[in-house]
Amino acid sequence: MASSLDISGDFPILVRQVNGQPLTYLDSAATTQKPQAVIDAIRRYYEHYNANVHRAAHLLADEATAAMEAARAKVASLIGAGEARELIFTRGTTEGINLAAACLTDRFEPGDEVLITEMEHHSNIVPWQLLCQRSGAALTACRVTPSGEIDLEDFHAKLGPRTKLVALGHVSNALGTVNPVAELVEAAHRQGALALIDGAQAVQHLDVDVGRLGCDFYAFSAHKLFGPTGIGALYGKAALLEDLPPYQGGGEMIEHVSIERTTYNQLPYKFEAGTPNIAGAIGFGAAVDYFSDLPCQALREREAALVNQAVSHLKQIPGVRMVGEPRERASVVSFLIDGGHPHDFGTLLDQQGIAVRTGHHCAMPLMERLGIPGTIRASFALYNSATDVERLVAGVEKAIEFV
Amino acid sequence: MDLDEIREAFAFFDGWEDKYRFVIDLGKDLPNLNDAHKVPANLVRGCQSQVWLLTELRGGRMRFAIDSDAQIVRGLIAIILTVFQDRTPHEVRAFDIEGLFAELELIKHLTPTRGNGLRAMVARIHQEAERTALD
Numbered sequence: 367m368a369s370s371l372d373i374s375g376d377f378p379i380l381v382r383q384v385n386g387q388p389l390t391y392l393d394s395a396a397t398t399q400k401p402q403a404v405i406d407a408i409r410r411y412y413e414h415y416n417a418n419v420h421r422a423a424h425l426l427a428d429e430a431t432a433a434m435e436a437a438r439a440k441v442a443s444l445i446g447a448g449e450a451r452e453l454i455f456t457r458g459t460t461e462g463i464n465l466a467a468a469c470l471t472d473r474f475e476p477g478d479e480v481l482i483t484e485m486e487h488h489s490n491i492v493p494w495q496l497l498c499q500r501s502g503a504a505l506t507a508c509r510v511t512p513s514g515e516i517d518l519e520d521f522h523a524k525l526g527p528r529t530k531l532v533a534l535g536h537v538s539n540a541l542g543t544v545n546p547v548a549e550l551v552e553a554a555h556r557q558g559a560l561a562l563i564d565g566a567q568a569v570q571h572l573d574v575d576v577g578r579l580g581c582d583f584y585a586f587s588a589h590k591l592f593g594p595t596g597i598g599a600l601y602g603k604a605a606l607l608e609d610l611p612p613y614q615g616g617g618e619m620i621e622h623v624s625i626e627r628t629t630y631n632q633l634p635y636k637f638e639a640g641t642p643n644i645a646g647a648i649g650f651g652a653a654v655d656y657f658s659d660l661p662c663q664a665l666r667e668r669e670a671a672l673v674n675q676a677v678s679h680l681k682q683i684p685g686v687r688m689v690g691e692p693r694e695r696a697s698v699v700s701f702l703i704d705g706g707h708p709h710d711f712g713t714l715l716d717q718q719g720i721a722v723r724t725g726h727h728c729a730m731p732l733m734e735r736l737g738i739p740g741t742i743r744a745s746f747a748l749y750n751s752a753t754d755v756e757r758l759v760a761g762v763e764k765a766i767e768f769v
Numbered sequence: 770m771d772l773d774e775i776r777e778a779f780a781f782f783d784g785w786e787d788k789y790r791f792v793i794d795l796g797k798d799l800p801n802l803n804d805a806h807k808v809p810a811n812l813v814r815g816c817q818s819q820v821w822l823l824t825e826l827r828g829g830r831m832r833f834a835i836d837s838d839a840q841i842v843r844g845l846i847a848i849i850l851t852v853f854q855d856r857t858p859h860e861v862r863a864f865d866i867e868g869l870f871a872e873l874e875l876i877k878h879l880t881p882t883r884g885n886g887l888r889a890m891v892a893r894i895h896q897e898a899e900r901t902a903l904d
């Protein structure tokens with residue numbers, strides 16, 4: 367039982383030593399490690415069928431195109447998108463949100479509002495600020511409670527007839543809070559607003575079904591799901607995407623170009639100008655294959671148990687203060703230690719081979735709301751083990767002796 | 770403590786524990802900057818920890834008052850000050866601080882990662898030295 371749930375052997379990097387110690391990697395919210403299957407798929411593409419897609423009349427191009435479109439279908443089905451054409455390849459979550467914000471700009475005018483929360487990653491704040499600057503709309507942020515959850519009362523108070531779009535993180539990268547997005551999407555729709563979900567931290571830890579969530583857009587990154595960096599996806603409802611103007615202009619996204627006028631390609635190519643990240647898309651597809659073959663339910667339960675263990679053990683250490691105690695939590699444990707700066711503890715843990723992240727985690731408004739400069743963040747993935755929890759707890763205990 | 774004493778201490782360390790305990794202790798001896806000086810104008814931009822830096826030229830030599838909210842960073846500042854404090858702008862510019870940090874196996878604290886406040890601080894010290902030398 368225990369051994370079939372240990373998938374760490376699939377990830378070659380995890381046997382590495384750092385600073386003369388075995389590696390305990392607890393920074394998967396920043397990026398996950400990659401299984402051999404993903405590394406091999408990318409290498410196989412470059413070694414055997416590298417070619418540009420959708421264009422040429424030769425075998426390599428046919429193979430590359432087929433592999434890329436197969437990857438699209440896999441990624442679409444992972445999140446329950448009805449059709450592969452609703453799945454736009456992007457560079458990642460950030461580009462997905464920027465794409466949506468850029469293409470939606472024309473629908474906004476002064477008096478309109480975009481509603482976000484104080485918990486958002488900067489990638490789900492700044493694109494909306496830019497949209498507001500271009501259109502004259504206003505950005506509003508719903509409050510976060512001291513325990514690190516969306517203040518629902520404030521959300522419903524701020525959601526009104528002026529709200530044209532609600533943009534929410536599914537899982538907070540800074541605190542691990544799982545937000546009740548289905549319920550909030552429904553509330554947004556009742557007000558006639560669109561809803562975009564930032565799923566960067568959700569896809570590995572939760573079953574995501576965009577049909578059930580009902581959201582209009584869902585953005586995420588391959589690299590937080592065992593896939594390569596530089597590739598991600600934006601799901602959008604087909605009718606909405608059909609209706610939006612293109613994002614960038616160039617090759618691939620056109621149907622016909624004359625100097626006077628261009629007609630655009632069909633979905634999803636209308637939103638994918640230029641030669642895409644073919645190797646990345648194929649790696650993304652391989653990551654989804656790898657992921658889909660895992661006993662996900664059991665692994666997620668095990669991960670949740672490890673996270674709970676880490677929380678309860680850390681809480682018992684004198685001087686440790688948890689940041690955020692959400693009722694539903696995924697992957698992330700954020701904390702502070704009296705008497706030292708998060709950066710000190712990050713360094714002292716690194717010396718012991720324990721990789722965590724310290725700082726504001728690209729969520730400065732959240733840190734401001736909580737009245738702290740940053741946190742120490744340990745974030746788990748499906749490949750972590752009880753040993754990692756033990757090493758983290760022992761590492762923190764040891765680090766505290768130093769300060 | 771001067772540079773020779775620091776070098777001597779480092780030669781005897783076996784393992785990271787001794788080294789970081791020593792660095793943290795050095796930081797404890799570093800004078801604190803008055804809160805009145807911890808203003809945005811004196812802040813060196815760095816995302817991980819905050820560093821405040823004041824400089825002045827006194828009798829042709831550079832005087833620094835530097836503080837941080839992180840203890841390890843304060844210790845590293847103490848090491849840096851043993852070679853920069855009360856030196857002429859020319860000496861400050863000429864000293865190979867990266868070489869010293871490599872020798873002490875502390876170079877990771879000066880590598881160009883995003884938000885390395887210490888690296889930004891050394892860059893600011895060099896700028897000040899250059900500006901002062903031109904005046």
Ligand SMILES: Cc1ncc(COP(=O)(O)O)c(C=O)c1O
Nearest residue numbers: 458459460487489539564566587
């Ligand atoms: C919640 C959340 N949103 C957005 C992002 C941005 O993702 P990417 O850098 O892959 O575009 C991240 C990643 O750090 C995140 O955790």
